[in-house]
Amino acid sequence: MPKLKTLDDLKRVREEAQKSLKVRLDTGTTIIVGMGTCGIAAGARDTMHAILEELAKRQIDAHVTTVGCIGMCVKEPLVDIEQAGKPRVTYANVKPDMVPRLIEEHLIKGQPVTEWVLGRVKAE
């Protein structure tokens, strides 16, 4: 049976993470992917995978998490991008091939991709 990628491996990972933890604590960016039955059926898992890959490729720091169904099942996969001090933006029907542009324009250039936006919620 393949052993847990040795505990030493994890210790190294822990150290690496702790080092940059101080710098990263204020990233303020959270990407939320809808993962209810409708989301899963619409391909949200693969969209989430694409997001994680794009973030890793560009070395962008953002928290990625999942939520349940909000009721607009026909618009799944739904992806929310929340950044400190900015309105929360919800994107609809996000397929994996849309992810690179989303990350590039919304996160890097700071310009939400309006044609894909479902709605915005004002920041508190």
Add this chain to the structure above:
Amino acid sequence: MRELALHILDILQNAIEAGATQVALTIDEDQAADRLTITVRDNGRGMDKATVARAINPFFTSRTTRHVGLGLPLLAAATERAGGQLTIQSEPGVGTTVTATFQLCHPDRQPLGDMAATLLAFLLGEKNVALHYVHRTARDTFEFHSADIRAALGDEVELGDPVVRQWLAEFLAEGEQAVQT
């Protein structure tokens, strides 16, 4: 759904909705008996007999926002298409066990699919759940406890940390790769 791994992700979410802190997911590919068994056992709030009987009904759900709950009925249909069945055992205050069986070689059985992606999506979404995963095939067994991983990372570092995410994705992919038949 196209892969059983997607159904599994769905049922895992049910366990969280039920307030579970511990989930045991077992996938057993028994070639000798020509049976694939998927079990999700949780320590959530559970259901009484009447609720269990209604759980497979697509028009029954514990959600208050809508009158439709498709997760279990869709999985039940998938088992029936492939010569299997879905059974639910539950006890209020103790937990629930969902068992889905399929005929392993049935032409209409969906492929198991990308379990590594399903596990990653599940682990990244839930902070307080301990997952015990076992995937047994003729080739090998891939098993781990997410609690062990969290313990090794300590209190400060989360599973969702980008550095850890990368490691986790590789760990899951390698583990699944090792049991592919």
